[in-house]
Amino acid sequence: xxxxxxxxxxxxxxxxxxxxxxxxxxxxxxxxxxxxxxxxxxxxxxxxxxxxxxxxxxxxxxxxxxxxxxxxxxxxxxxxxxxxxxxxxxxxxxxxxxxxxxxxxxxxxxxxxxxxxxxxxxxxxxxxxxxxxxxxxxxxxxxxxxxxxxxxxxxxxxxxxxxxxxxxxxxxxxxxxxxxxxxxxxxxxxxxxxxxxxxxxxxxxxxxxxxxxxxxxxxxxxxxxxxxxxxxxxxxxxxxxxxxxxxxxxxxxxxxxxxxxxxxxxxxxxxxxxxxxxxxxxxxxxxxxxxxxxxxxxxxxxxxxxxxxxxxxxxxxxxxxxxxxxxxxxxxxxxxxxxxxxxxxxxxxxxxxxxxxxxxxxxxxxxxxxxxxxxxxxxxxxx
Numbered sequence: 001x002x003x004x005x006x007x008x009x010x011x012x013x014x015x016x017x018x019x020x021x022x023x024x025x026x027x028x029x030x031x032x033x034x035x036x037x038x039x040x041x042x043x044x045x046x047x048x049x050x051x052x053x054x055x056x057x058x059x060x061x062x063x064x065x066x067x068x069x070x071x072x073x074x075x076x077x078x079x080x081x082x083x084x085x086x087x088x089x090x091x092x093x094x095x096x097x098x099x100x101x102x103x104x105x106x107x108x109x110x111x112x113x114x115x116x117x118x119x120x121x122x123x124x125x126x127x128x129x130x131x132x133x134x135x136x137x138x139x140x141x142x143x144x145x146x147x148x149x150x151x152x153x154x155x156x157x158x159x160x161x162x163x164x165x166x167x168x169x170x171x172x173x174x175x176x177x178x179x180x181x182x183x184x185x186x187x188x189x190x191x192x193x194x195x196x197x198x199x200x201x202x203x204x205x206x207x208x209x210x211x212x213x214x215x216x217x218x219x220x221x222x223x224x225x226x227x228x229x230x231x232x233x234x235x236x237x238x239x240x241x242x243x244x245x246x247x248x249x250x251x252x253x254x255x256x257x258x259x260x261x262x263x264x265x266x267x268x269x270x271x272x273x274x275x276x277x278x279x280x281x282x283x284x285x286x287x288x289x290x291x292x293x294x295x296x297x298x299x300x301x302x303x304x305x306x307x308x309x310x311x312x313x314x315x316x317x318x319x320x321x322x323x324x325x326x327x328x329x330x331x332x333x334x335x336x337x338x339x340x341x342x343x344x345x346x347x348x349x350x351x352x353x354x355x356x357x358x359x360x361x362x363x364x365x366x367x368x369x370x371x372x373x374x375x376x377x378x379x380x381x382x383x
Contacts, residue, residue, distance in 0.1 A: 016207040021135045022086040023358060024128065025079040026109055026121045026199065030220055031140035031350075032091035033057070033074025035341035038334075039309035040318025042301040043242065046333055049301065049318075051309050051344040052076060054333070059089065068092060070104050070337065076344050078138070078351035081358060085135075088128060090121045093337055096144045097191040109141060109195035111202075122198040129206035136358055137203070138216040138282070141195050142267050145188045146179045151259070152340055156324055159246040164235040171254035180262055192270035200276055210278050216357055217271055218350075219264040221284045223321045223340045224293050227252045231296040244323025244339075245294035260285065280363035282353060287366050287380070288346060293321035309344070315378055316371045320346040349378040356382040 025031045037056035038049045052075055058065050059073045066073070071092035079087035092107050099105075099112035099120045112120035119127075125137065155170035162168035170176050178184065196215060203213055224230075227249025232239040240246030247255070264285055271279050290297045301307060304317040324339040342350065352374075353366035360382065369381035 016129065016133065016212070019133045020084070020086045021133050022088060022128075023079055023081055023136045023138060023354070024088045024125060024134050025077065025091050025138045025140075026125060027091045027138075027140040027218075028095045028142075028144055029072065029091075029093035029337070029341055030143065031078060031138065031218065032072055032089060032093050032095075033077030033347055034072045034093040035322040035338040035343045036072075036074025036076035036347040037344065038322055038338070039344035040298075040301060040314060040320075041244065041323050041343075044302050048306065048308050049343075050333075068105060068107065070094065071106075072335075072337070074347060076347040076351075078347060078354045081351060081355040083355070083359070085358065086132070088132075090124050090128075091140070092121070094144060094149075095121070095141070097141055097195040109139070109198050111198065120198075122195075122202040125199065126202035126205050129203055129208065134203070134206075134208070134213055136214045136216055137199055138218060138354055139196070139199065140218045140220070142188060142192045142270070143220055143263060145191055146184075146263050146266075148263075149337075151176050151179065152324065155248075155251050155255075156240065156246040156326070158251070159234075159248055160237065160240060167234075167248050167250070169248055169254075170251050171258070180259065185262065185266055189266045189270045189273060192267060193273035196270060196274035196276055196279075200274075210276075213278065215276055215279045216282055216354070216363065217267060217279055218282045219267055219284050220260060221287045221342065221346070221350075222256055222260055222289065222292060223342075224252050224255060225289075225295045226256050229292075229296055230294050231299065232294060239294065240324070242300075243294040244325060244328075246324060280357060282357055282363055283365040284350065284353065287349060287353065287368070288320045288342070290368060291316075291318075291320040291345070293319050293323065293340065295319070312372070315345050315373055318345070319343070320349065320378075345378055348376070349380050352377045352380040353382060356380070 037052045039051040040049045042048045057072045073089045079089040098108040110120040111123045158168040158170045232243045322343045364382040
């Protein structure tokens with residue numbers, strides 16, 4: 001049975017160090033392209049925000065289905081930087097550092113092989129790199145090892161089930177706190193470091209010297225503003241029912257000041273622990289500031305007087321992070337797993353960041369540089 005995941009464009013097979021150079025992305029939903037179908041949000045209709053349509057996540061050879069169901073490798077994903085550089089997206093929404101083969105197959109950054117075509121991302125990378133010229137491997141991993149999705153669920157549940165005069169905060173829920181203990185941080189750091197080492201092993205097994213390619217490690221962007229930055233009050237249910245951002249102010253502050261920095265510091269520390277010498281760091285923590293979900297500086301299409309993502313100012317006036325959805329996905333084309341992920345604008349923004357890192361041969365901090373689009377992408381700068 002053919003291995004899942006080995007579809008790339010353009011196709012070229014000259015072997016390590018020759019032929020078309022490639023960027024390969026591995027990891028989780030923040031690099032696979034989750035939510036990349038939608039450019040902003042509207043509660044009136046899907047149409048204004050539907051940038052890519054029903055085939056957005058279809059990555060098989062004919063563009064009609066997913067190679068791995070629910071990996072959501074979007075066509076707007078950052079792997080495809082163009083300019084004569086090939087792109088291969090091996091990442092998978094929901095992936096952790098290691099493979100899970102439960103109800104949904106989620107390949108981790110390991111060498112999993114069940115003999116039936118289900119492979120870990122390191123194994124897929126090794127197979128591809130053996131017959132292609134891979135110059136850079138970009139990775140986003142660790143968020144799911146901190147149980148990102150369950151933390152978000154806890155925060156939204158606490159917001160919806162407690163009154164503003166007696167809020168129940170997720171930041172002190174035992175199930176949430178357990179993810180950020182010193183012991184768990186140490187354990188996750190070790191798993192991330194092992195994932196980086198697995199990428200190196202894959203490339204060595206494919207015939208590469210360590211100095212022949214680069215590992216670009218990404219940190220995670222802030223998806224919501226601090227409490228003072230929300231455009232909806234926290235009293236009542238509007239923040240979730242209209243904005244799709246049901247966090248108490250205190251929990252939003254905690255997410256930005258404690259949870260996200262802890263996750264990103266763990267990713268950074270894992271680079272050192274891995275012992276890899278050919279790494280760069282792409283800092284994305286502030287990349288979407290000003291365009292985050294429910295931020296005062298942007299709005300839903302109906303709130304900012306726009307009717308389509310194709311309008312000139314849509315990239316500047318609408319959100320780059322997808323709404324948090326629950327039962328509201330019923331009867332729609334939205335997926336719950338798209339919640340709180342970079343959307344079409346966010347994906348293209350990180351693509352610009354990745355391209356700049358590749359062409360400038362360095363890491364750095366990527367942020368919004370100015371308004372408008374350049375070659376169809378938000379204008380970002382790498383400092």
